[in-house]
Amino acid sequence: MKKVFAIVLAAAMIAAMFAGCGSGSSADAGTIKVGMTGPLTGGAAVYGTAVEAGMKIAVEEINAAAGDSGLKIEFKSADDEHDGEKALNAYNTLKDWGMQFFAGCVTTAPCLSVAPQAVEDQVFMMTPSGSSEKIANTGSNIFQMCFTDPNQGANAALLVAEKEMATNIGIIYDSSDDYSKGLVDGFKTKGAELGLNIVCETSFTSDNKSDLSTQVTQCKDAGCDFVFLPFYATEAAQVLTYANKIGYEPTFFGCDGMDGVLTIDGFDTALAEGLVLMTPFNPDAEETQDFVSKYKDMMDGVVPNQFAADGYDVIYSIYNACVATGIDGTTSAADACAKLEEYFATYTFDGLTGSGMTWDAAGMISKVPAAVIIENGKYVAF
């Protein structure tokens, strides 16, 4: 009996293998295939699911209005759990599916593991939110939709100096995180040029970030009236809560990773009042309302963050470029890659995260940095 069962199982497996082969590469001229990977489960899932939803909205819009050019998008997402190896596997699976453009990954570490393969395969890759400089520097066909970390850090320093926001600056950062370190490097280098007075610099690591009270107390003791927090919303909520408890009220300043601080479940948004953060996307601005309402419908009323908007922009930038260069579903990934690479050198793109965006030869984006201040629980342009 067991033997029969085993044979049936084996037969089923072989059948499944052939089934997988058959449906592989059916190219339809009117449909381009875009794939993405991101952390759809696991600790970083909040970013992956946001990007995925933003991309899906863009794809739906494009397919609904495809009458103009006749070109549609077939979109497929895969989970990489914020893990380099899984991202590479997911990328290969997408390639077998017939992916022409790779709109991922979401987080930096998986980007760095997939990028060399994308260079080798000559697949056009644009990450919505992987912000390390190393990603774009991997090859000429790797592009970024978000600022690189040192670039954003420098922009932050520029803003602080221009608006004369600080006399004594404190910095708390995550020394185990490339994103956080990159921002601090950029901020300090530019800050030194501009004569910013940094009096306290303290850090934590991913292993001991569960208690940041010492770091906040250090900034308080050093007399900082301005604290730069180049990390994610979760830790920011912790810092803000503790600072409020001990009655410490400097100006807190965050970067794009802090986007989403207002939507943390259970967080008293009154604590974030007066917080300034660099973000290219403002969900309370008039021109983003259409996207915001679509996103809320899709995600049970959650307000989109910058990651969702980046995902949305990535799809549109690739799609518009394809229409302009005459790429369709039959163009091979490598041909499409060569065409887009050439096109992006002179491309100017307007999207949700800024207008007049351009890319340099390395594939890094240039756009106007924007900051918002939180007033009455809403983002207001700063």
Place this chain on the structure above:
Amino acid sequence: MQIIQYLINGISIGSVYAIIALGYTMVYGIAKMLNFAHGDVIMVGAYISFCVTNYLGLPAIVSIIAAMAVCTVLGIIIEKLAYKPLRGTSSLAVLITAIGVSYFLQNAAQLIWGTAPKNFTSIVTFKPFSFADGALVITGEVIITIAASVLIMVGLTLFTGKTRMGKAMRAVSEDRDAAQLMGINVNQTISMTFAIGSALAAIAGVLLCSTVPTLQPTTGSMPGIRAFTAAVIGGIGSIPGAMLGGILLGIIETFSKKYISTEFSDAIVFAVLILILLVKPTGLLGKQVQEKV
């Protein structure tokens, strides 16, 4: 004044470690196993408390009782389903099972409550006390945490020393077979230990998240490991030892963050652990047990 502030911060976080360490130490003392899922029971307790206050709008005290009730039941279920069938097998099998339970709880929490971190609303509502023009601030959480840990330790010491159940626990801990021969229901005693340990975990979860508000499925794992270290420093199996180890570890961690390096605080904590184990292999208050051949 500064040094007192850091000392108080250290004692506060150390008291949370102490309460968690009490759970480790009790289960180890009686069931002779390392319950690595303990840290995740803390996380479940914090989530229950969060849901009761934020979604049902009930007062904090009700949420703590609910969290304790749920965790107690959870602890007993885990013991019955995962650990009891393995009683008598190698301790390695139990250890691996405990790690499996830990992963199970983390992933279940991810499914139920999602991966996005939640911000725990502190159960303490009174204002912090401020001395010397705000140079020294003692928050309500600090006072509640320290008071709770002292109360729990005294309560547990009395419980194991004076009550019938407590005496049964000590008997099982000393010699399980002999205890059984004396008419003690070993299974019931071990279940009771898990129930108490898990109820403590719920309290620890609420206090931990009141101090450090980030609540996510992995919230319990790092504090769990630190508390385990604390239990070993103090002498695993010893109730006052867990208390001493927890507070010591909290102070060492805070001081090394302040005066040495915020990045190497963990390394320093574990270096201290190694030093203590080199000098006193059973921990500070652990008893030397002669192995008989």
